Amino acid sequence: MKGGFMEMRTRKENNAAVVSLAGKMDATTAPEYEKGLVQLIAAGELRLVVDFQGVEYISSAGLRSILATAKILKGKAGRILFANVRGTVREVFDISGFDSIFKLYESVDAALVEMG
């Protein structure tokens, strides 16, 4: 596990922006996620799918940045769905109760279908 590294890529689909993450979401990289999403939201992207396929670690700082951006989206009547949350990252989501407040999908395609 490489420390302190996170990669973030965004692509546009018909009905949403897909943000693909890779690496670690820790106290040093989580602000990058928050900043990236705030920029997307400011640019008018209110329908987001976040792909966790390449994420190997998430700490409470990562969860807090997810929560912070979700709150901003909620205030703008936006929507955020999460895909490919697996393994220990899924475990962290579940323990924190995130599995009950966010929609988690098995694939980006499934999330895009749900987005409608």
Added chain:
Amino acid sequence: MLHLSRWADTVAELGRLRIEATLENLEVAVEFVQRHADRFGLGAKKWVGLALTFEEAFVNICHYAYPGGGGEVELACGAEGDAFVVELADEGVAFDVAAVPAPDTTADIMDRPPGGLGILFIRRFSDEMRYRRDEGRNILHIIMRKDCGVDG
């Protein structure tokens, strides 16, 4: 500078690192602990639990130990039988993270205080935490036990 640590006689020290208590040093700190955890033979699943707990403890020190400005944190790894022990020692404001009440996990997560998750992680992912205040120092031990048989 004297070492902050005074291990119990039963602990064999594996390594020690003294660095500025800043978020920029999180990566260096995690790599230090991981190197010794690997050498000790801590399983992959236990390592994730330790990484989560350690990050909380380290970040807490960075944020709260030295309100007046910079300070240092001394990290040490030790082995005590089948237990891997990580020590974080600082000379900052007294704070026993192990004594903070567990958060109310039944509250709506959108309304929970932001610090609660970290405390939950420490409780949930460490096998044991020990804290003592010793001559103006916070000394926190995170203890992870090597489980036998499975990838614990």
